[in-house]
């Protein structure tokens with residue numbers, strides 16, 4: 001069965017560990033009940049989230065998340081059907097993105113505005129590989 005994949009970026013508004021924790025707790029509780037898996041890359045200057053699952057559920061979740069006032073500058077980079085999930089084992093994998101996406105300076109210099117679908121999908125592919133490759137375990 002095919003899977004719908006959506007990826008967006010946004011800028012955290014009021015980023016702190018309590019906020020992040022409540023977002024993750026909510027995501028990890030809600031997503032399994034609607035067949036969604038995915039990953040959230042978070043840093044104080046950027047969120048990048050990949051959601052995957054049934055198309056109608058992913059679209060509904062994206063709409064709820066878009067309206068959330070804990071972030072701004074919501075920007076969709078990818079919405080498409082794909083043959084399989086990247087994060088099938090995770091209701092919402094969390095990664096603190098210390099060094100391996102854009103640097104803080106790149107974000108300040110409009111990396112998000114200039115990115116491509118291939119670049120953001122590449123970040124998640126790397127994250128998925130890091131979390132599934134046998135030599136990581």
Ligand SMILES: Cc1cc2nc3c(=O)[nH]c(=O)nc-3n(C[C@H](O)[C@H](O)[C@H](O)COP(=O)(O)O)c2cc1C
Pocket residue numbers: 023026027028030031040047049061064065066068070071092
């Ligand atoms: C960066 C970010 C990521 C989020 N990820 C999810 C998610 O994966 N699943 C989810 O159900 N809610 C997620 N939320 C929370 C939703 O935005 C929303 O607060 C929640 O679904 C409750 O919506 P409701 O009050 O309209 O029911 C996220 C919020 C933010 C700011």
